[in-house]
Structure formats: structure tokens, C-alpha cells
Amino acid sequence: MRTLTPVASYPVCPIVSFELCRQASNKLFFPCNISENLAKASRVHKTYQLKAGFWESIKSGILNNNTTQVVEPPSTLPEEEEEPLPQEFVLIEKTEPDGTVEEIIFSSGGDIDVYDLQALCDKVGWPRRPLSKLAAALKNSYMVATLHSVRKSPGSEGNDQKKLIGMARATSDHAFNATIWDVLVDPGYQGQGLGKALVEKLIRALLQRDIGNISLFADSQVVEFYQNLGFEPDPEGIKGMFWYPKY
């Protein structure tokens, strides 16, 4: 039996394996159909690309040895459209005196339970909105960033308590404009920089795709919060207006 050797540093590309299979026996190493594998491979390929960028930026952040500003030219998009690749990582980890470990996990995969979100909106005192509309809005948002708290008690293996504690989402036309809506953090977890982390992640993801018009509509009590994050109210006289039906 012929073993497949990886071509590059990426995992075995099905294209290569297909060729080898044809030359060798009729045995296919990938039982499922090739086109599906090709799609999977391209997705895996892109994930590896993201990981490379992710670790590069962490390295550069830690090393701190560059002195000048790096102006990234507008990135050349590949032919096919890609949604922002979902990330998930631990933002903060705390160990309590009794040994319970609490992790705050950031996720941009949009994996969110609408009922949990409704409960969180109630907690922060927002008016109720129809669940179906909420679900549709989440599904059609460009990016939904969430924060979950996972508590692991010592000894109770596999009995993790997972709770939604924060969310922010952005709608966009994927090219020029984006609007950030619905930024909320559980009142019990506010004041720790979690809201800031959520918004900064959104901005990061949007700017990586050269989406430069990032806007939002801030309630009066949070204008200062967003100013600290780099937002300017009514820049150059640009104002937000809303439609009011006149019956």
C-alpha cells in the first residue's frame, strides 16, 4: 500500500491523493466524494492561513521590536467570498479559592441560543423583541461575537456550567460600511473590559477586511465608553437619522 506524503506544510491535499490513487491501486484513501473533500481542504487551508496570522500578531505584540507604523495595503481578496473565520479562545481565566475555575470564552462563530440572548437582554433592561426577529437578525449579521462564562468545579468532570454573558454584533455590506448593534454585557461582569474586548474584536475583524465605515448609534450614557474605544460622535457633521412612519 502506498503511503501518502504531505506535499507542503499543509495537511494532505486531496488533489494530490487523487493522483496517487489513480497511479496506485483503485483504492481511494478518501472514501467520501472528492468535491466535498476539496471544499473541506480549501476551508482547512484558510484556517491555517488565519492561524498563521493570529500567531504572527501575538508574536509581534509580545516582541515589540518594530518601531514604525505598518500600513497594510487593502488586502487582495481571493476570488470567492469568505465570511470571517470563526474564532474561539479563552479571554480570561480565573481560579477561585475553592478551586473552581472560571473561563471567559470569546467566540465569533455566532453559536448563540436565542433564548439565552433574550434572558441577557432582560438582565440589562432592554425592551423585549420578537424571538423570530432576533434569530433572523443574528443569522444575517456579518459577525456575532459572544462571551460565555464556563465554570468548572474541581472534581465534577464534564459538569461545566456555561452561561452567555456578553454579545455584540455587526451588520455590513462586506465592503465599505458596517454598523455595530446590540453590545451588551451581563451586569455582574461589567467593568472588567469585556465590552471593550467585544467591540475591539469586531473592529479588528472589520478592518482586516478593509471595511472602513464603522458606525454605531450610542445611547447617551455610553457615548463616553465608545469615545474611549476610538469612536467620534457626529464626525464632520455626519448625523444619524431614523425613519418615522407618518400615519
Next chain:
Amino acid sequence: MEISAAAATAAAAAMPMHVVEGHTTKKTMELKWVSRRSRGGKIQMEKTMKTPLESKPKAPATLQALVPVFISTNPSHVNPDDLSDLFIACNLSCHRFPNYVDAGGGRCVVEAVDLHKLRVALSHSSVLVSVFCKPNDVIGCSSSSSSCLKEKQQQQQKKKIVGFGELLQNVVMPVTPLNSQLVGFGRAVSDLGLTASIYDVMVLPSLRGMGIGRMIVKRIIRMLTSRDIYDIAALCSENERSFFEVCGFGDDILGSTAMMYTRSSVSTNPQDNQIVKPAGRKLLLVPPLSKTSPYSKTMKS
């Protein structure tokens, strides 16, 4: 009256257009008439061809410079190259803070739109509205709009009273996206659940003041409300504000403030490695990865 006879004929000669109304996803294309006198509001003569039985022609005081325009919500009618030309003609940019280039003679115009990005933006817009007009009418209107004296303008308009022959020509060879010029545009981006934002509403300068812009915004709103979206926002500059007010927009009753990300640099420390991204004439700072997070463990990709 001359016009009502012609209108009846036009209405009877049913246009071979796909004009199914009712289902929200069906695209509607309509022929409309706009008049230069519409500035007053009440005198505008508007006839929709979609349901001749329902058409309510308002009694026109005088027929002056009636121009047939074709309004479409079909995304396939939008040609990115034509749209890019319209952007240039209106001196608008997709960037909120555009770069200006010297066009000679002391004029500063916005730089051209990136066509690839424009295509991406169009394909991800929930609503696209485009308005077309026959090139002859565009030229005719631009010549009359160049006059500055009111009397001179009225004199010129009197010469353009629409005759029966012209109306018949519009019936036989109606305005369609194929034989006409893109003169107006507007789009909206929505999450199709709760909110929507309107962007890039524009009308060729020579055809302004005829109600085309209002028509575009009204159509966008209609498309959104038919999908049960009532939270419709628009970011507008100083000179666009009165236009949107006329279209039924106002300041947020909840008193929210529109804000945009404009940070370009946060650190004076030359040691910091800062990444910035160009957006028009702004260089926006990409928020650095937080150094305070103890560690980042990639859990799943």
C-alpha cells in the same frame, strides 16, 4: 384633455413588464413620470403603470417637462460600471471620508470607486433601487437646469410641453434599463430581522428637484417594511439632512448619537507596533491584541 387621452392609451397599451406585486421577494419594475414642477409637491404628476385601474392621475396645472423614468428594484439591472460613473457624476464616494484628487482648474473631486469592492457591496445589500431615464431626457433636463433666472427657466419649460407624439413614443419604446441611462440609485443593508441602514442615495445633479430621490427612498422603505423591518437608519452629512427630513426621517427619539470609528493612532511610543488600514483619507488604527489577557488558547477553528 390631451394628456388624459394619451395617458389612457398608454395605460391601455399594457406594458410587457413583470410587475407582480404582493410577494415580498418578487421584484417590481415601474414606469413613473416626474415633473420639474414637483418642487412644489402637489403639482407632481405621477402615474404608475403597474395597475392601470388603480392609477390616480392628479390633475396637472400645466404639463411642463414631464420625464418618464423607470424605477427598478431588480439587482440585475444595476451595472457596476454605470453606477461608478454615477458616483463620479454626483461627486460621491463609498467612503465616508473620501480622498480628493485634483481634477484640474482648482476642482477637487472624489477618487473613483473600487469596482471590485462595489460589486461585493452590491451583492450584500438587501435592497437595491435604481432609476433610469432616456438619454435624450437627461440632456434636455440638464440644459434647462443650467439657467439661473427664474423667468428664463419658465420660458424654456413652456417650450417643452409634452405633445401626444412624444407620449406615444414613450409607449412604443418605453424606458427600460437596456435603452436608458442610470440616473438615480439607493441601497440598504439589513439584517432582515430588526434593523436596516440606507446608503449611497444619489441622483444625477441635472435631474434633481424632481422627486426622484424621494421616490428612491420611498421605495427602499417600502421594500423594508414589507419585510417587517421598521428600524431604518441613515447616516447623512449636513447637506443631505434636509433631504432625509423630507423623506420622513428625523433625529432618534431615544436620543442616540451616531458615532464612527476614526481612531488613527493611540500611542506616542515609537516602540509600539501599530497596524493601520486606509479608509478613504483616514488611516484607521487596528486595535492591537490585548496584552493583558493571560493567554489565548485556540480551542477550535
